[in-house]
Amino acid sequence: MDKLIYTAMTGANAAANRQAVLSNNLANVSTNGFRAELSTYRAVPVRGDGSTTRVMALEATPGFSDIPGSPQRTGRAMDAMTTGNSWFAVQGLDGTEAYTRNGSFEVDSEGTIKTNNGYTVFSDGSAPLTAPAGAEVTLGSDGTLSAKVGNQPPTGIGRLKLATPTADDPLKRGDDGLFRTTSTEPMPNDTNARLQLGVIEGSNVNAIETMVGMIQTARQFEAQTRLMQTAEQDDRSAAQLLSMQG
Numbered sequence: 688m689d690k691l692i693y694t695a696m697t698g699a700n701a702a703a704n705r706q707a708v709l710s711n712n713l714a715n716v717s718t719n720g721f722r723a724e725l726s727t728y729r730a731v732p733v734r735g736d737g738s739t740t741r742v743m744a745l746e747a748t749p750g751f752s753d754i755p756g757s758p759q760r761t762g763r764a765m766d767a768m769t770t771g772n773s774w775f776a777v778q779g780l781d782g783t784e785a786y787t788r789n790g791s792f793e794v795d796s797e798g799t800i801k802t803n804n805g806y807t808v809f810s811d812g813s814a815p816l817t818a819p820a821g822a823e824v825t826l827g828s829d830g831t832l833s834a835k836v837g838n839q840p841p842t843g844i845g846r847l848k849l850a851t852p853t854a855d856d857p858l859k860r861g862d863d864g865l866f867r868t869t870s871t872e873p874m875p876n877d878t879n880a881r882l883q884l885g886v887i888e889g890s891n892v893n894a895i896e897t898m899v900g901m902i903q904t905a906r907q908f909e910a911q912t913r914l915m916q917t918a919e920q921d922d923r924s925a926a927q928l929l930s931m932q933g
Contacts, residue, residue: 690741691915691917691918691921692918692919693733693741693743694741694742694743694914695912695914695915695918696915697742697743697744697745698744698907698911698914699911699912699915700744701728701744701745701746702904702907702908702911704726705726705728705900705904706901706904706905706908708724708726709726709897709900709904710901712724712892712897713892713897713898715890716890716892716894716897717889717890718789718890719788719789719790719887719888719889719890720756720788720789720790720887720888720889720890721756721788721890721891721892722751722752722753722788722860722866722891723751723752723890723891723892723893723897724750724751725749725750725751725752726746727746727749728744728746729744729745730742730743731745750857750859750860751860752891754891755788755888755891756788756888756889756891757888757889757891758883758886758887758888758889759886759889760885760886761791761885761886761887762885763791763885764824764825764826764884764885765791765792765793765794765824765826766791766792766884766885766886766887767790767792767826767830767882767883767884767885767886767887768788768790768882768883768886768887768888769788769790769849769880769882769883769888770880770881770883771851771880771881772851772852773849773850773851773877773880774786774787774788774849774850774851774852774858774866774874775787775788775790775802775808775847775848775849776808776809776813776847776848776849776850776873776874777806777807777808777809777865778806778807778808778809778815779861779863779865779867780863781863783867783871784809784813784867785806785861785863785865785866785867786852786858786865786866786867786874787802787806787866788888789803789804790882790887790888791803791887792826794818794822797817798817798818798819798820798822799815799816799817799818800816800818800824806865808847809847809848810845810846810848811830811845811846811848811849811876811878812845812848812876813848813873816832816844816847817844818834818844819836819844821836822834822835823836824844825841826847826882826884827884828881828882828883828884829881829882830846830847830848830849830880830882831845831846831847832844832846832847847882848876849880849882850873850874850875850877850880851874851880852868852874856868856870856874857869
């Protein structure tokens with residue numbers, strides 16, 4: 688019976704993990720620039736003496752969906768959506784350079800350019816961008832930032848770092864929700880990247896598809912738990928038969 692119990696247990700654990708991924712995706716259906724996390728599983732035979740007939744389910748996460756989210760027009764001068772596959776460079780909480788598709792920017796009380804969720808935005812020189820106190824900041828389609836103080840003409844204060852990942856060093860999601868290269872090395876600035884102004888990229892999560900997946904996964908989990916209960920009942924029945932013969 689241990690073969691059935693072990694197989695059903697790993698299947699239930701895989702379903703529980705997939706449910707957690709789907710729940711997180713659904714919770715971020717309204718998060719700017721969010722990329723849906725994908726999850727898959729594969730059957731792996733257990734190697735070792737007495738274990739060759741057992742199989743376990745292992746998670747094999749392929750990463751995230753790279754389908755762009757739907758554009759949402761806001762009309763704000765500090766909102767932008769990257770065209771193509773370029774990403775905004777920001778400073779993660781650990782101090783390293785990370786990447787996001789969230790293009791909603793603002794200026795804090797100290798003049799630092801940040802995303803609307805608090806991450807410091809990097810310039811094309813991988814340094815934080817700052818604006819003069821009380822300045823009106825505008826954004827150009829090439830990522831150039833201009834600041835206007837009072838009646839003075841606008842002056843350039845820098846350019847956003849826009850980076851495009853390559854197949855040789857793809858991006859992966861971190862625990863903080865930001866993306867970094869697989870090699871952990873910063874990507875170079877892409878001078879050809881352009882922005883669509885007054886628009887932000889929404890989440891690419893399909894709410895209906897995700898909810899259907901959650902229902903399907905819940906049923907899979909229930910099926911696995913019923914198999915474990917069946918194995919337990921069969922074990923009890925076998926024990927009773929053996930005791931009667933003894």
